[in-house]
Amino acid sequence: MIIGLDMMGGDFAPLEAVKGIQLYLSETDSPAILFLTGDEAQLNPLLQEYNIPADRVKVVHAPQVIDMHEHPTKALKEKQQSSIAIGFHLLATGKTEAFISAGNTGAMLVGAMYSIKAIEGVQRPTISTIIPKENGKTGLLLDVGLNADCKPEHLNQFAILGSLYAQHILGISNPRVALLNIGEEEGKGNILAQNTYPLLKENSQINFTGNIEGRDVLEDKADVMVCEGFTGNVILKMAESIYDITHRKEIRHEYFDRFNFELYGGTPVLGVAKPVIIGHGISHARAFCNMIKVAQKMIEADLMNKMKASFEA
């Protein structure tokens, strides 16, 4: 198994990426081979310093970097020698089986959509976040910002993608899928939610359990929570800010520790044909390590083929 990793993406790259690799190799029984895209003059000394075994990694030199604030499409086009562009090239040509970056999110999304493409039948790929539940479990919320305006069928597809991810990657059997809404009964909500409910109810590929409300997001009412990317993104960022606030105010509790995104790695782009994982710009070693683990799990679980099969049905 070969996983591609952009070493130049994120505020603390490449150092934290290297430390993440070290962590990954130390914690994993059968680790993947890692193809590392980035500036070899920076990477080689670091890999040596952190004793990364040369047989586990291969540096693929990328002389350019797409900065965090560059325009995604323009940057990808103009910087074909960037660590992200080369990373996608390796993935698209089958040299790697997954690609991970904590770099420019927009460029990662554009790359995922255009060099990897959506799974046949998927109208809109989506991104999700892990939500720490009050009782210690985790849920999946999607979409969290890739699709600000959605049609009911998009949400119905997110439900399928999220359900497969929850089942095969989060290890939740027969995951409960719910529609995020502003009322419990069928018929409640905005026009989108009203029209999405019947599709979810009729969808035999998921275990639809009905509507949930904002108060249920952090409770264990559902494993997969579906909404359009506007509301989802607001929830995601609000959850992140709660983690930050509790840290700043020194409110220490195991529950709030679980709001630390690093524990979950990054955000897989679901619905594209190969595993692509986008990390937070402020990723440290733990996040890099966990992103590699998630990519490995996605490959081992053959998730892409399971998703393809769902949309062929």
Next chain:
Amino acid sequence: MIIGLDMMGGDFAPLEAVKGIQLYLSETDSPAILFLTGDEAQLNPLLQEYNIPADRVKVVHAPQVIDMHEHPTKALKEKQQSSIAIGFHLLATGKTEAFISAGNTGAMLVGAMYSIKAIEGVQRPTISTIIPKENGKTGLLLDVGLNADCKPEHLNQFAILGSLYAQHILGISNPRVALLNIGEEEGKGNILAQNTYPLLKENSQINFTGNIEGRDVLEDKADVMVCEGFTGNVILKMAESIYDITHRKEIRHEYFDRFNFELYGGTPVLGVAKPVIIGHGISHARAFCNMIKVAQKMIEADLMNKMKASFEA
């Protein structure tokens, strides 16, 4: 000044309403006269037991109660002798200057819209919530559920209504008004947000400061935060659940204490022609007391006429 209060609304009525009146009278220098709608057989002994001075309150007997789960329009029509219907009748006919209830939210909204009506020019009345900011200040978020689907002009009007409320009731001079969005720059967001931004930018009645994101909701980036009622309701209920979770987990901190809705009383319906305040079903004495205080402030600040003037402009 005469304020109407539904004594039968809420899970702990009428007892907590009576205790709330006691609190209000003990904490207020020039208290209003309160017209109390409800079952006099239940109310009179309680008012006596809690030593409510007879010259401060007047019981207006209402033999019926609209339950929490009744259909709002149907219940209001069929139960004209209910404490909510009589309360609205008193307000509509000028016997009272405000009306408060912690009862059936839907019935309160229907009553506000149909017996009191919207301010001329207001397309959609709205409900808001107070958001406790990390730095100790408070912000106003609206709409939080009355308008699940909105047009840009609705959000523009919410901005005006919220701004006046923040200025005259929350005491924030020249309140910063922001659009809740999923990106900071103009042009970001879903179609609604993209089309609302220019209206807010051009609106000379407000101090528009741009977009804020989910991470800014609890930070002090804006005083008035505008969104459609779907996202707003999800945020409101998520904030309430955070309060509940911290209590259940015994995570005690002054910051989370401020998520207790009772501190803020209830939700005024903004954009209707007279002050109407809706309480949470689980309101206790503190919430009832604070709702009466907010109603008094709305009357003293002549908020309704200020809102009317804004929409005449």
